[in-house]
Amino acid sequence: MAGPTKYRFTFGPWNISTGSDPFGPPVRKEVAFAAKIREYKKLGFDGVQFHDDDVVPADLGPIETMKGVAKVKKLLDGEGLFCEFIAPRLWEHPKTIDGAYTSNSAAERKYAIERSKRAVDIANALGCRDIVLWLAREGTYIREAKCPITAVGRIVDAVNALLEHDAHIRILGEMKPNEPMDQAYCPTVGHFMSLVYRTADPQRVGVLIESAHSILAGLDPSDDMAFALWHGKLWSVHLNDQNGLKYDQDKTFASVDLRRAFNTVWVLERGGYDGCIGLDVKAMRTTRQADQTRHLANSKRLFEHLLDVVRRVDAAKVETFRAQRDYEGLELYILETLLGK
Ligand SMILES: [Mn+2]
Structure with missing residues (x-):
């Protein structure tokens, strides 16, 4: 199995940022939404990933919401872009401070589900069928x-409510072990996968895997992706990189560990992955305004370089090394191929 000869690349408007972090205010000017959308094609990207409130502010009435969505649809069509997915942003609103689907408050759980259904409606209006659920605050600050x-059970109930709300949408769980919570209830891809098969329609529930999230869980992203590919459930990725088990850094893809990134591309390509290549990367705080999209262009370029390397690897040679259990030889062969030797 091989991946598509041409991959489709996506990112979210949040990936062009002001550079603020928990320890310092913005260092670059906010870029207008429409101006961000105009950057995509220039950078060689094909589609956009959205939070629901990237498209229209949260909590607008249904008529206002759909009016706003129509404007964004026109903007996308004008640029020849598609919407890859909508993710309800259930971690910023005052009603989600103690979790969304798992809040102790029945009224707040209801808010979270209603808002997620609205995200489904936004997706439909943008011609998109994928909903991503990053279960950001579904966990605890204290045990x-x-x-x-x-x-x-509440997480499964929420997924079911969305599956029932619309017969065609697909739900993609995006798991992360911690941050903003100390501990997440569904910390890894494997945890979510075990719930997929208990939902009302397992055919329509899968995962989005972010490299940094697997690394934060102490796991190898390419193995997590392979696991989901075996299940036929790897429907999107957030490729980036991460230096150790620290905060979620969203570094440029392949910037920390080239070999790990190589293995990620290898698994996607050899596993016949046909979803989008989402690059969830952040510019450095030191990056100047004029360079604020370079981390996106660089990540895409590094993916493509690694794809060339992956395609240069001689599969027969790898099989021979494996058959002879010559892993010293295999390791040298991989590293020299990575080094262009
Ligand atoms: Mn991240």
Whole structure:
């Protein structure tokens, strides 16, 4: 199995940022939404990933919401872009400070589900069928705060509510072990996968895997992706890089560990992955305004370079090394191929 000869590249408007972090204010000017959208094609990208409130502010009424969505659809069509997915942003609103689907408050759980259904409606209006759920605050700040058993069921109930709201949409879980919470109820791809098969329509539930999230869980992103590919459930990726088990850094793809990135591309290409290549990367705080999209262009370029390397690897040679259990030889062969030797 090989991947498509041409991959489709996507990112989200949040990937062109002001450079603020928890320790310092913005260092670059905010770029207008329409101006961000005009950057995509220039950078060689094909589609846009959105939070629901990237498209229209949260909590607008249904008529205002659809009016706003129509404007964005026109903008995308004008640029020849598609919308890859909508992700309800359930971690910023005052009603989601103690979790969304797993909040102890019934009213807040209801808000989270209603808002997610609205995200489905936005997706439909943009001609997109994928909903990404990053379960950001579905966990605890202290272990005793919530019932962890009840919480798992509430996550499945929320997914079911969305599947029932629309017969065609697909739900993609994006797992992360921690941050903003100390501990997430569904910390890894494997955890979410075990819930997929307990939902009302497992055919329509899969995953988006972010490299940094797997690394933060102490796992190898390419193995996580392989696991989901075996299940036929790797429907999107957020490629980036991450230096150790620290905060979520969203570094340029392949910038920390070239070999790990090589393995990621290898698995996607050899596993016949046909979803989009989403690059969820952040510019450095030191980056000047004029260079604020370079991390995106660079990540795409590094993916493409690694794709060339992957395609240069002689599969027969790899099989021979494996058959002879000559892993010293295989390692040298891979490293020299990576070094262009
Ligand atoms: Mn991240």
